[in-house]
Structures are given as C-alpha cells and as structure tokens.
Amino acid sequence: MAEIVLATRGLTKRYGNHLAVDRAELSIEKGQIYGLVGRNGAGKTTIIRMITAQTVPTAGQIELFGETDPARLGAMRRRTGAMVETPSFYPYLTALQNLEYYRLQRGIPGRHVAEEALEWVGLTDTGRKKFKHFSLGMKQRLGLALALMNHPDLLLLDEPINGLDPEGIVEFRNILLDLCRQRQTTILISSHILTELANLATCYGFIDHGIMLEQISAKALREKCRACLELRVDDASSAALVLEQKLNLRDYEVLPGNVIRLYSCMDAPDRVNQALVEGGVALLGSESRGANLEDYFLNMIGGVRHA
Amino acid sequence: MLDYIRAEGYKVSRRAYPYVTLLVLLAGAALLISGWVFTNSHGNDVDFASGGGMAVMLLSVGLYAPVLIGDMVFSEQYKNNTLKNEVSYGLPRARIYLGKLAVAAVLGILMSLAVLVFYEGMCWLTLLPGEPGNAAKALEMVIYCTLAALPQWLGMLGVSIMAYFLVRSSTVAAILIVLILVVPQNALKLLGLLVHPAFGNAAAFMPSAMVEAAQTAVGDGRFLALSWGLGAAWLVGATVVGLVLFRRKEIN
Numbered sequence: 001m002a003e004i005v006l007a008t009r010g011l012t013k014r015y016g017n018h019l020a021v022d023r024a025e026l027s028i029e030k031g032q033i034y035g036l037v038g039r040n041g042a043g044k045t046t047i048i049r050m051i052t053a054q055t056v057p058t059a060g061q062i063e064l065f066g067e068t069d070p071a072r073l074g075a076m077r078r079r080t081g082a083m084v085e086t087p088s089f090y091p092y093l094t095a096l097q098n099l100e101y102y103r104l105q106r107g108i109p110g111r112h113v114a115e116e117a118l119e120w121v122g123l124t125d126t127g128r129k130k131f132k133h134f135s136l137g138m139k140q141r142l143g144l145a146l147a148l149m150n151h152p153d154l155l156l157l158d159e160p161i162n163g164l165d166p167e168g169i170v171e172f173r174n175i176l177l178d179l180c181r182q183r184q185t186t187i188l189i190s191s192h193i194l195t196e197l198a199n200l201a202t203c204y205g206f207i208d209h210g211i212m213l214e215q216i217s218a219k220a221l222r223e224k225c226r227a228c229l230e231l232r233v234d235d236a237s238s239a240a241l242v243l244e245q246k247l248n249l250r251d252y253e254v255l256p257g258n259v260i261r262l263y264s265c266m267d268a269p270d271r272v273n274q275a276l277v278e279g280g281v282a283l284l285g286s287e288s289r290g291a292n293l294e295d296y297f298l299n300m301i302g303g304v305r306h307a
Numbered sequence: 308m309l310d311y312i313r314a315e316g317y318k319v320s321r322r323a324y325p326y327v328t329l330l331v332l333l334a335g336a337a338l339l340i341s342g343w344v345f346t347n348s349h350g351n352d353v354d355f356a357s358g359g360g361m362a363v364m365l366l367s368v369g370l371y372a373p374v375l376i377g378d379m380v381f382s383e384q385y386k387n388n389t390l391k392n393e394v395s396y397g398l399p400r401a402r403i404y405l406g407k408l409a410v411a412a413v414l415g416i417l418m419s420l421a422v423l424v425f426y427e428g429m430c431w432l433t434l435l436p437g438e439p440g441n442a443a444k445a446l447e448m449v450i451y452c453t454l455a456a457l458p459q460w461l462g463m464l465g466v467s468i469m470a471y472f473l474v475r476s477s478t479v480a481a482i483l484i485v486l487i488l489v490v491p492q493n494a495l496k497l498l499g500l501l502v503h504p505a506f507g508n509a510a511a512f513m514p515s516a517m518v519e520a521a522q523t524a525v526g527d528g529r530f531l532a533l534s535w536g537l538g539a540a541w542l543v544g545a546t547v548v549g550l551v552l553f554r555r556k557e558i559n
Binding site for chain 1: 314382397
C-alpha cells in the first residue's frame with residue numbers, strides 16, 4: 001500500500017454560525033497530484049489553511065507524514081511548501097532578498113538556495129526590482145519559488161495559476177510535473193481552472209458547501225467520463241447477447257435498470273438499433289454520453305447555474 | 308531561534324525606516340545642541356554639566372519609541388500578509404513572537420545608545436567644559452537615569468509587540484500602545500484624588516512616573532531594583548498575554 005502523505009479525518013471549521021468545512025475526509029498518497037475541486041467558498045482554501053496552521057480546526061485531525069500529534073505537526077510542516085491565496089512578501093525587498101530572508105529564518109543552509117529557487121521559476125533577471133513593483137504573474141512565480149526552496153516532500157498550492165499568462169501556465173505545469181517525476185513530490189493543488197487541473201491531477205477531491213463529495217483517481221474518473229452510447233432496453237441480458245453475437249461487440253457494460261453502455265460502434269447507432277430490433281429487443285432510448293472534468297463537477301454539484 | 312533572529316536582523320537592516328528614524332533623532336539632538344551653542348555665542352554659559360545633563364529630561368520620550376521600534380520589526384505583517392509564510396512552514400508561533408521581541412529589544416537598545424552617545428559626545432565637544440566635578444555628576448545622573456529608564460522602555464516594548472501581534476491595523480496598534488502608556492497613569496491619579504489616595508500612590512509606579520522619578524533617586528540602588536522589577540513585570544505580563552492570544556489567532 002502506498003504511503004499516505006496527508007490525510008484529514010473529520011476536519012471541521014466553523015466561523016460563528018457558518019460551517020466552512022464539514023468533517024472533511026481526504027487522503028493523499030506519496031507522489032500523487034491531488035486536485036481539490038470546488039466553487040468559490042466551497043471550503044478549499046479553508047482546508048489548506050488548516051493544514052498549513054494558518055487557522056485552527058474546530059474539530060478533526062490532520063495527519064502529515066504519519067504524524068497526528070498537534071505538537072509534532074510543526075516539524076512535519078517543515079517538509080512541506082505552501083502557496084496559499086495571493087503570494088505575500090515584504091514590498092520593500094527584492095525577490096532575492098525576500099527569499100534570502102526566509103532561507104535564514106528557516107535555517108536552510110547555503111546561500112545559493114535562494115538563487116536556485118529563483119532559477120526554477122524563471123525570476124533570475126528581476127535584479128533590484130522590489131516586490132511591490134512585481135506583476136501578479138511575477139508574484140505567483142516568487143510564491144512558488146518560496147514553496148520550492150526547501151525541496152518539499154509535499155507541496156500545497158491554492159489557486160497557483162491565477163494571474164499567470166498562457167506561457168507561464170505551461171511553464172508552471174511543467175515545473176509541477178517535473179517535481180512529481182524527478183523528486184516524487186506529492187502535490188495538493190486547488191484551482192478553478194479545471195481544464196488545467198485535468199492536465200495535472202492524478203487524483204481528485206470534489207468539495208461543495210464544505211462537504212467532501214467524492215475522492216476519485218484520475219483513472220477512475222476517465223473511466224466514468226469515457227465516451228459511450230447508452231442504451232435503455234426492455235431486457236439487458238438479451239440485448240447483450242445480440243450485441244455479442246450479431247455485432248461482435250465486447251466493449252460494453254451492463255448497468256442496473258436495463259441500461260447498457262457501449263464503448264465501441266458509437267459512430268453507427270443505426271446498426272446497433274437495427275440489430276437489437278432484429279434480435280427482438282425493444283430499444284426504449286439511446287443517448288451519446290461522455291464528459292470532461294468540468295461536466296463531471298457541474299453534474300455533481302447540480303448544474304451550471306451553481307458553478 | 309537564532310536563525311529567526313538573524314533573519315529579522317537581515318530584514319530590518321534592509322529597510323530605510325530605522326536609518327531614517329535614527330537620522331531624525333540625531334538631527335533633533337544636533338538641533339538641541341546647536342541651540343546651546345547659539346545661546347553661548349550670545350553671552351550664555353551652558354556648560355557640559357547642564358547641557359549634557361538635559362538628556363535625563365528627554366528619557367521619557369523614549370517610552371514612545373517602542374511604537375516605532377515595534378513597527379520597524381513587525382513590518383506590517385498583517386497588511387503584507389506575510390505571517391502565513393512563517394506559520395505554514397511550521398515555525399512555532401512562540402518563536403515568531405519572541406524572535407521579533409528580541410530583535411526589537413536589541414534594535415531599541417542600540418538606537419537609544421547611539422542617540423545618547425551622540426548627544427553626550429556632541430555636548431562634550433561643543434559646550435563649555437565647566438567644573439570637572441559637575442560634569443562627572445551630570446554623567447553619573449545620565450547613566451543612572453538611563454539604567455532606570457531602560458527597563459521601563461523594555462516593558463513598553465513588550466506592550467508594543469503585543470499590540471502589533473494582536474491588532475491587525477498598525478495604526479490602531481500604535482494608538483493602543485500610547486493609550487496604555489498614558490491612560491492608566493492618569494486614571495490612577497484621578498482615582499487617587501476622587502476615591503482613595505492609594506490609587507495616587509499606585510500611579511507613581513507607572514512607567515512614565517518611574518522614568519521621571521529617577522532624577523530624584525540618583526544613586527539609590529533600591530529604586531533601580533524597583534524600576535527593573537516593574538519593567539520586567541510589564542514586559543513579562545504583556546508577553547504572556549500576547550503569546551497566549553497569538554497562539555490561536557487566525558492568520559489571513
């Protein structure tokens with residue numbers, strides 16, 4: 001069984017009468033890129049803020065690298081890198097000075113470390129420019145540089161691609177994929193840009209109204225979202241026999257309620273209809289199906305008007 | 308902790324704020340001394356003993372310095388939203404709090420020393436020498452009063468760091484520090500007049516009253532011990548309150 005890097009059990013955060021996160025259960029294995037998906041105010045940032053000790057949970061437990069004792073979680077957090085909401089630094093310091101400050105504070109040895117981190121994110125040419133004069137994209141890059149500076153085993157990123165230009169998004173994606181491949185870094189990333197998340201994540205957690213709705217691997221999600229022709233018939237077992245014998249089809253699944261999903265022959269629905277009718281099976285309905293991450297999420301939370 | 312203190316030192320030393328503040332204070336001292344020199348050129352005879360001894364009258368101003376020193380070190384962390392970078396890395400909040408307090412104390416002491424040494428040095432160089440015995444007495448008074456004022460400054464620095472950590476707005480925190488310095492002493496004095504003299508007696512143990520009283524207690528070891536005890540009480544009290552409340556504070 002793969003090592004669990006981060007897990008939450010019954011993690012809850014209440015602000016007055018507002019329940020921001022309600023008994024969230026989350027489990028991330030080593031080397032995974034975990035996409036946390038949810039609309040604004042769903043509780044994504046609150047979960048990350050509790051994991052990073054910026055806010056104290058009302059109830060529940062956080063497990064980091066196998067450690068659950070709150071007194072020892074601090075030491076485990078030193079194995080993480082985090083970028084939560086907008087990157088924040090001292091406005092009167094340059095990029096290098098800001099990173100050097102945090103390097104000293106964290107006791108990370110080696111003066112070259114800050115320069116290396118800037119190199120990783122392509123910020124080596126900012127020179128004497130102070131942070132207050134940075135564009136949003138540059139700030140995002142510096143935030144990532146800080147998160148990477150200690151070579152973390154777990155990277156926590158909250159909306160990290162906000163403000164990045166298309167080129168920056170591609171670079172950012174490549175950095176994360178490199179980290180995952182080369183260093184086996186585990187990544188928890190929350191984003192609104194689901195198409196981008198779909199390019200990265202190996203596992204998803206869907207959250208709405210503070211409740212974790214589902215946790216699913218990217219592979220299982222692809223299976224669920226696979227394009228198919230869904231047939232509703234009067235007798236599924238007879239229909240299956242017809243499909244195998246008359247059309248030589250094997251790539252299908254039978255679902256409850258006399259529903260059959262066909263994953264091949266989708267471009268010739270008329271042939272399928274004809275074969276079923278000839279085989280004495282009544283076709284009650286047929287529909288082409290298939291979804292991407294966005295559709296899947298929207299279906300889960302009840303439609304586009306909520307998103 | 309040493310890493311944290313080193314980093315805070317790195318940050319503060321790269322701000323213009325401490326240097327500008329120090330320059331303004333030194334310019335103020337220079338202006339005062341040039342006033343003595345000017346009056347001397349018009350027939351007055353302000354010597355080192357009276358000019359240099361005037362420093363003790365200015366020590367009360369030092370009670371307000373923690374407002375600036377605390378601000379320099381805390382660096383508007385709520386406005387800049389930088390505290391999250393520290394807590395998310397797992398740095399203990401006590402280390403964050405005490406580290407900043409330590410750096411603020413060192414910075415405050417260094418700046419006070421720089422201004423005092425500059426002032427006394429300039430007085431020595433520019434004013435009339437006067438009687439050697441008087442000069443020695445004046446210096447003794449300045450040193451004694453400074454030693455008595457130092458714990459009160461540190462006590463107020465404790466209050467200042469507490470306010471900056473607990474109040475999100477630096478301006479509101481600064482106002483709160485001044486109120487803590489001014490209001491209780493005057494309230495006790497008023498209660499002493501209206502309710503019971505004991506309150507008036509208690510007012511004498513407040514920071515600014517202690518700094519002012521030092522001039523009349525030169526050489527008194529018991530007063531010095533009392534001053535250090537009271538200063539330590541302010542410092543420890545404010546730090547304990549600040550630490551307890553900051554431990555569970557939301558960082559956002």
